[in-house]
Amino acid sequence: MTRNSVQEEDAPPPARRARQRPRGDDRPPAKGPQAHPAAAPPRDGGDGRHGADGGEVHARGTRRRPPRRGHRALRWSAVTLAVLILGTAGAGYLYYQHLNGNIEKDPLNLGDSKVAKPTPNAAGQVPLNILVIGSDARDTEENQKLGGARETFGGTPLADVQMLVHLSADRSNMSVVSMPRDTLVKIPKCTDPDDGKVYPATVGRTMTNQSLGHGGPGCTVATWQELTGIHIDHFIMVDFAGVVSMADAVGGVPVCVDANIHSRDRKGHGSGLKLPEGTHPVKGEQALQWLRTRYGFEDGSDLARAKAQHMYMSSMIRRLRENATLSNPNKLRRLAEEATEALTVDPGLDTVKKLYDLSTELRKVKPERITMTTMPNRYVGARVEPTEDAEQLFRLVREDIPLDGKSVKKTPEKESDDPAAADGEIAVQVRNGTRTDVLAPASGRARTVAGLLVDKGFTQAVADPATAASEDRTVVRYPSAELEGDAQRVAKALGIPVSSVKQSTDVSGVTLVVGADWREGTAYRAPKSDDKTPRTAQALNGADDKACMHVNPAFTWS
Template structure:
């Protein structure tokens, strides 16, 4: 999977793959000559040769484990030598006040882990140019043509992967290039993969946090050349097509992938072709390409976990050396200990508990791009945010009952009550904020006041607070009204504890939350990591 090392230049990236290339459906190319561009302390080494061999074996798998969802353990000395090859960049270069809140620990003190996997189409070297094609784009701003959010549950029993189609239209926040200081103004309704060219991978992270409200802990990136070298080092990844495929047309469209029906182990350039193929899979859209990437990732995990040749220390060493030369990671991940800890976390998840999904989407009005499908995408992001397993095999995680700061006395808590009952179908309930403010006053929250501003639209009742020192106060308000802790949210949009009375509480003095459906939306197209699958080939591209 082209997770990607970035090659930045001063260009903004807007000229490649913007929204002006009419006539293409989801996953359309961006002006590339017709080519398919889916784009502690030092420990003394043991003197026993057998122990030394085991230690090297464990360590060599460290970086590899990061890529393959945890296949082995770690060691220190060898990594110290390779550390210089590991590229590092800033995690989030958006506005710090807009960052998503960190998830709370569960009862055992564990927290979820979110890693953004990015695949770049950078043409910043001769090798990347040769692999990517489109000579006129050499050393221009890269694009994030593969974006996958990897979520590891707090208890490390399951993992969810959410892919975003590369041509998704969304809002990109203001980002500042950490190297040059260049500021990129916020953009609305623009193509998602442009984020990488607006200062680096930290802007892609900021864009995901803005869209999903999910706190991202780390990112990992690999470029074209990295994909090829990793596929070679692994020894090939089995992929399957239901009929012969040749992704090529007389007009120059296609990745060049040519396979016979059935299962083939792809490596090197052929692996890159698989990951970039749009013309030839299903309906020739970016959505089909995302499915192919999911199948490749699942197959790679199964291959590496079952491959007996990985007991060979020389083979593992080659894999580790190849990986670090291909990777760019955030600075928080660029240390031996962090990589070691991450590999241990990832290796705990069994293949059968890995869930691959695609962000629910629908076509934009012009039919050339896609946008998040409002209710389904929001639901999928909520499940990840609340650490609910997408495979449906876990019970809902309970929120922590211990806020960072205890609540003040009820009569000392200032609460602003907002009328959020406005809907298109029913309009707003007049005086609703005043009524609920009076209800709070009667319960001892004498500083509760109704906001007299016009009603807003809020589907469900929520209590927001701006900072950790007010979380306890917000929870006290919610508890008094029977509102669940999952509806208590940190927000930079409020200056104090704010209760928004939503459309789900239009009347009465008792709040009753609707039972939430925690099943993964069908539109997310869930694929289990242990399932072997075949890509359907468009008959127009068979031979």
């Protein structure tokens, strides 16, 4: 296959030279001209750098990050989960220190605000959330050859693929949530770990893929946490070359199309993927083409591409679990080398041992309990924004509810081992968080609920006159373990379930936020939970080997 057989689907912006790496860095500098990468075109045919109102977004061009192997082109995140599922089985015994040296790392979270870790269940188990990030950057000759577009070499990357992998606390099920790259979000303030540069929070909403250019993957993590309220434990990224090598190592990944497809239009746009109708194993550059294809699948959108990536991920997981050829030591050695060379992770995953331990947890889940989804969204011009269904999906992940609809064994709510102080000694701040997307805050709710607490003996309860951030459900937050018992005591007095008592570094004491579920009345009634995965999430079961991508008739051949 020629150098240009997997071309970038988009026309690149003009090349610009990046700053050089400071002397003394022990990593080799990138070779060749430096430039900003090309963003894939939006659905309206634009250049992918415009905000919700059509105005140009400049965040991408404000910084030229020095080329680093840790920021390679990592776009095809579907294969990342497969690396973890494999578990580098024999790799722990092959050149352990050498393999550890292959792995690059970056800080986990570059934002200021934090999201509290989930409270352990009665068995002491907690879920794991791993953000998989892929970018358009190309900073090695091999990745440049695979990615095309010479003028993008070494440019500031865009987080064009973002997938959250959620492993349940009891390790019985796994959920994957993809966010379209052109989702409009608020990127929080982030500080670059390399040079200390501060990127202010964006004014208004910006495409989520620009978060990677605000200091690195830790800003993408911060953006996710701000949007979803989900605590993220780790991130992991993989580059173009890693996709190719791992697809080769497993002997190809079966994929299906419902008609002959050639992803190429008259202007030369497309990945170049050419497959006949039916199911075929793809490997090498053809596997990369599948993961990059947008032109030719369904409506040609990023949503269709995400669907194809989900199919590939599911198929590779099944392949890795079934493929006996991976017991071959030489193939394992090759896969271990390629995988560790391709990875950039947070410090919590920066050794083969840590990756092996994580993969051991992931491998406990059978394919039929893995659910792939896309964040429910609606169009805003040529972009998209999360819908109410998206918040429903995020809540299910936050509360560790399986997306496959299968019931889980309910464990009793864990009460704190820390005894509560006397009611009259517990200081409580009450805030009004009853605002919704369509309703103004209910007047006087903080004052009313604070009065209820005083009547019940919590004489130090006071109302905060300022309106709090919107909360769908009433919640009691506390900053540290020694106040957990006090927070649970406040919740119990008002009939609020223990599951709504959360630790948070955003509060300085026991804080009750009256949510949109308690806009009136003096008796709290917990709403009945709708724990079904929204249909708009387009759920795909990991064991579904009959799924087939629909081919747009304009991209078929005979």
